[in-house]
Every structure is written in structure tokens, then in C-alpha cells.
Amino acid sequence: MVCPSSCAQRLLSFFPFLLVLLDLQHQEVECEINGDVDRHLEMGKKLLAAGQLADALSHFHSAIDGDPDNYLAYYRRATAYLAMGKSKAAIPDLSRVIELKPDFTSARLQRGQLLLKQGKLDEAKEDFEKVLNSNPSDQEKSKATIQLAKSDEIQRYRSQGIAAYNQRDYATAESLLDIVLETCVWDAEIRELRAECYINQGEPGKAITDLKAASKLKSDNTGAFYKVSRIYYELGDHDLSLSEIRECLKLDPDHKDCFAHYKQVKKLNKQIQSAEELIQQGRYEDAVGKYEAVVKTEPNVPYYTALVQERKCHCYAKNQQSSDAIRECTEFLQKEPGSVNALKDRAEAYIQEEKYEEAIRDYETAQQHSENDKEIKESLEKAQRLLKQSQKRDYYKILGVKRNAKKQEIIKAYRKLAQQWHPDNFQDEEEKKKAEKKFIDIASAKEVLTDPEKRSRFDAGEDPLDPESQQGGGAHFHRWNQWQGFNPFGSGGQFNFKFNFN
Incomplete structure (x- = not known):
């Protein structure tokens, strides 16, 4: 349907009014958004001061979503990140602040200090120089001057440390890199270099801390995980070695060195665990065999x-x-x-x-x-x-058996000796008396060593048939006294019986 010319003229007459109305609506929306941003910033500021960092951060996120060009929102979010220890996340926000407001010296000074900790010395120096050239406050000027001088000093120590390392003067390199890392605590490259100094000086255990830090400071640092795993392996901590090498493979499942080392550690770890399980089960011969396999797996x-x-x-x-x-x-x-x-x-x-x-x-x-x-x-x-x-009297020696002899061995030895020293085998009175004493000792040894409870006491250093070794008397003393002058195997008399050894 086509609007008549009179209708079109009426619409045109209303057009200026419509534009004004739309402009007013836009201003109202903009004011509402700005009001929300301000509220988020204010609330975030209060929460930050109260130490409620996560909640403060949430408000700063919302403020930035509402106004992506609000430099103050980025600066406060960076402050929250720093308070939470998330310095790496703060740097992009500080950079955005500087992009939006180049003369914001506080943001530039903070970014310079973070870059210095990361070991990015040239970038840090540039920030400190720009602070000094941008009409800073006296306090900012003093800080920038100190940090700029420190950057130059650290750069000198860093260069000297690297030169000493290249000359294989590892002790000197270590001492110089120590100084660098007092300031550049997040410098992954220098940490890895100091770790190499430790390794080359025969102190691999000290390298672990630096390498672990480097694995976190530098993304996809498979090399650091591999080195830590190797160090743990050579120090004998195969469990931790396996854990670290798995971290390497999470980053790169096809990493050649990590995969080969993973197979080696896993095999060795399994063998050692199996051997220890066998020991727990009392299967000592099998455990020895398993441990001998460990040496074949890792002989070096x-x-x-x-x-x-x-x-x-x-x-x-x-x-x-x-x-x-x-x-x-x-x-x-x-x-x-x-x-x-x-x-x-x-x-x-x-x-x-x-x-x-x-x-x-x-x-x-x-x-x-x-x-x-x-x-x-x-x-x-x-x-x-x-x-x-x-x-004094050793029942094992009397029977001529070892301390680990089985019951059957003990009985066999007893029968043989009892036959040999039976008093009926001797005619001479002196020899008969000697045989009687020997015969009683043999019988005593048999009684003690074939009784589990008595043998246990004897193995612990106590003679269960000796009154002197007892702690207060009992039936055992009486048994010992009964052996004197009577037949321990028959029905009485001075050994005038025929003993059946079967």
C-alpha cells in the first residue's frame, strides 16, 4: 500500500521530534550504564579494601564489561590481581591502562616493576625512563630512578653470569645468577641456567626448585618437566619421577624423550612395587628375583x-x-x-x-x-x-642343628644322638655317668626345641628349663629337677630299659 503524499508530509513533520526522542533515550541508557559501572567500581573498591579479593575482582569484571574503555576499571582489576598474587594476569590490564591513558605514571611504574621481576630488563627500563620523562610526583620519580639503576645493575650481573656459565665456571655463574634472581624472581631462563649450574656441580637436588619454578613460569615447558623427572629418577625417587614425566606428556603426548623415559620409569616402578609386595607376603626368594630384574632394567x-x-x-x-x-x-x-x-x-x-x-x-x-x-x-x-x-647350654649345639632347623630335622638329630649316647651302650661306670648326663641334655634339647612355646622363649635368650634364667619359678623348674636321676623316656630305674626309637 502506498502512503498518500499528505501522509508522507505528516511523517516528515514528526521526524525532528523522533530524533530528539531517540537521542534522549540513548542518553538515558548511557547514564544507566555509566551508573552501573560506577557502582561496580565503588563496590569493588570497598571489597578490595576489606580483603574480599574474589568478590572485588567480579565487580571489576562487570565494570569493564560495561565500559571497555574505562582505564580506572582496568587499573583496579590489575590491583586486585596483584593482591591475589596473579601478577602475570595484571600486566595486560596495566598495559591497557597505559594504552588508554599514556600519562598514568602509577600504572607504568607498576608495569615496569613486574617486567623487572620477569627479567624483561629492556622493557622495564623503557617504562622507568618514560615515568621520569612524564612529570611524575616526587615519590614516583624517586622509585623510577632507583628501579632504573637496579635494571642496569641486574643487566650487568646477568651478562657476567651467562659468560661465566659459557666458560664452565659454574660456581661463579651460580653466585652471579643468585644476585639476578633476588630481583628477577620470575625469570624462567635464568632459573633454568642456575639449575644447570647446580647439576654441573654435582648437586642435582638443588636444581629441582628452579626447574619446577621454570615449568610454571614458562608455558609448555616440557624440557623442565623432563629434567626434573630425570633428577628424581637418578636420586631414586621413582614415584615422583613418574609424576613429573606424566606432566611432560600432558603437554606433548608425542614428546620423544619424555615418552621413552616414561616407559623406563613405569617399568622400574612396577618392578620395585612388585618386589616390595612380595616381601610383605613373606615370599623372599621371589622378591630377590624381582629385585635382580630391577638391576637389569637400570644397571647404570x-x-x-x-x-x-x-x-x-x-x-x-x-x-x-x-x-x-x-x-x-x-x-x-x-x-x-x-x-x-x-x-x-x-x-x-x-x-x-x-x-x-x-x-x-x-x-x-x-x-x-x-x-x-x-x-x-x-x-x-x-x-x-x-x-x-x-x-652355658645351647640346645641347638647339643643336637648339632642350626637355629632355623625344622621340627623333623630336630627329631631326626635327637634320635641319632639318643641311640649313640644311651647309657645301656656303656659298661664302664665313669662312661655310663658321662652318657647319662649327655643323654639328659639330648632329651632336654628335644623337649625345648620341639615345643613351639619353649623354643620361642629359648630363641629369645631364656632357657625354659633353667631355674636361674626364670623370673619367679613355676612348673618348668619342677620339670627340670625331675630329669635328674630318672629315665625321661621309660617307666623308672637307672636306664635299664630298651628304648624304641621308632
Whole structure:
């Protein structure tokens, strides 16, 4: 439908009025937006002063959304970021403030200080020089002058440190880089360089802190994660090594060095965990085999060679392979003479070999390194009792069996000796008396060593048939007295019976 000319003329007459109305509406909207921005800024300022940083930051976000060209909103948000320790996030906001208001010296001075901490010395110097050339306050002028001088000084130390490193004077390089990092705390490059100084001086453990910091300061820093993982691996902390190398692969799943190292650490970690699980289960021979596989997986790192030796020492001692235990423990202790675990394991093996004086020496040495270890104290007291006991009557020696002999071995040895020393086998009175005493000792040994409770007490250094070793009397004393002058295997008389050894 076409509007008649009279209608068109009427619309044109209203057009100026419509423009005025639209302009007024726009001004109202703009005022409302500006009012919201001001409210957000004011509220954010109050929250910031109260220490409610997250809430303050939220208001500053809203202020910037409402007015993307409000330099004050960016400056206050940068202040909130700095208060939260998010300095890296503050720099873009400070740069936006300077872009919107180039003469805002406070923002430029703050940005210069942050750039200095990052080690961006040339950019920092430029900011400090511009502050000095922009009619600053006396306080800002003083700060800028000091920071500019510091930038020049740091630049000199930095250059000297890098030169010393290139000349392989790692100690000098380290001391110079220490000075640089007192100011440039966020300089990832210098931290990595100082880490290399530590590594080249044979102190890889000290490099970890710098490399970890560098991995956070520089995005996608796979090299730092790889180096940290390698250091942990060589120091023997395979769990942390595995954790760090996984971080590298998160950044780059196809990283050649990280992937190869990941496979190595994972395999070694699994072998060590399996070996320890076998030890917990008492499967000591299997654990030794698993630890021998560890050496094949990693033959070049001294820590793992020593670990395998120490754990084999432990397994042999627990499995009562005393000679093997003494050999392995002794070889390990030549490298680590203060190893409490190896001293305890060797002492245990010495007891199995009935070398009580040697066991006592090992327990005493272990006690020097671990004074409050209750287990060592108890084991030392046991070894001392066993030494004293060995100087009296030793049931194992009487039967000629080892301390780890099984019950069947004990019975077999007893039968053989009982046949040999039965008093009926002797005619001479002196020989018969000697045989009677020997026969009673053999029977006593059999009684003690085939009774689990009595054998346990004897192994702990107490003779369950000796009144002198008892703490207050009991049926055991009576049993011992009954053995004197009677037949322990028959129905009475002075051994005038025929003993059936079957």
C-alpha cells in the first residue's frame, strides 16, 4: 500500500521530534550504564579494601564489561590481581591502562616493576625512563630512578653470569645468577641456567626448585618437566619421577624423550612395587628375583644398584639364608656404613650363624644412628642374652642343628644322638655317668626345641628349663629337677630299659 503524499508530509513533520526522542533515550541508557559501572567500581573498591579479593575482582569484571574503555576499571582489576598474587594476569590490564591513558605514571611504574621481576630488563627500563620523562610526583620519580639503576645493575650481573656459565665456571655463574634472581624472581631462563649450574656441580637436588619454578613460569615447558623427572629418577625417587614425566606428556603426548623415559620409569616402578609386595607376603626368594630384574632394567644408576643390594640383604636375612645375607649386607655397608636397616639385617643373620658378638656390635652401631628405635634396643638385649646363653647350654649345639632347623630335622638329630649316647651302650661306670648326663641334655634339647612355646622363649635368650634364667619359678623348674636321676623316656630305674626309637 502506498502512503498518500499528505501522509508522507505528516511523517516528515514528526521526524525532528523522533530524533530528539531517540537521542534522549540513548542518553538515558548511557547514564544507566555509566551508573552501573560506577557502582561496580565503588563496590569493588570497598571489597578490595576489606580483603574480599574474589568478590572485588567480579565487580571489576562487570565494570569493564560495561565500559571497555574505562582505564580506572582496568587499573583496579590489575590491583586486585596483584593482591591475589596473579601478577602475570595484571600486566595486560596495566598495559591497557597505559594504552588508554599514556600519562598514568602509577600504572607504568607498576608495569615496569613486574617486567623487572620477569627479567624483561629492556622493557622495564623503557617504562622507568618514560615515568621520569612524564612529570611524575616526587615519590614516583624517586622509585623510577632507583628501579632504573637496579635494571642496569641486574643487566650487568646477568651478562657476567651467562659468560661465566659459557666458560664452565659454574660456581661463579651460580653466585652471579643468585644476585639476578633476588630481583628477577620470575625469570624462567635464568632459573633454568642456575639449575644447570647446580647439576654441573654435582648437586642435582638443588636444581629441582628452579626447574619446577621454570615449568610454571614458562608455558609448555616440557624440557623442565623432563629434567626434573630425570633428577628424581637418578636420586631414586621413582614415584615422583613418574609424576613429573606424566606432566611432560600432558603437554606433548608425542614428546620423544619424555615418552621413552616414561616407559623406563613405569617399568622400574612396577618392578620395585612388585618386589616390595612380595616381601610383605613373606615370599623372599621371589622378591630377590624381582629385585635382580630391577638391576637389569637400570644397571647404570648407582642408587638402584645399592637399593637392590640392601633389599636382597633384607630378604636373605628374613629367609634365614644367613651366609648370603651377611655377604650382601657387608658389601652394602661398605658403601653405606650408617644404614640402620642393613645393620639390623646383618645382625639378624649373625644370630642365625650364632655369631652373637658380631650381632651385638651391629646392633650397637645401629643404635648410635637411631637412638630411639625400640626394636633395636630389644634386639640388642636379645643378642646379649643369647651370647650369655651360648656360654652355658645351647640346645641347638647339643643336637648339632642350626637355629632355623625344622621340627623333623630336630627329631631326626635327637634320635641319632639318643641311640649313640644311651647309657645301656656303656659298661664302664665313669662312661655310663658321662652318657647319662649327655643323654639328659639330648632329651632336654628335644623337649625345648620341639615345643613351639619353649623354643620361642629359648630363641629369645631364656632357657625354659633353667631355674636361674626364670623370673619367679613355676612348673618348668619342677620339670627340670625331675630329669635328674630318672629315665625321661621309660617307666623308672637307672636306664635299664630298651628304648624304641621308632
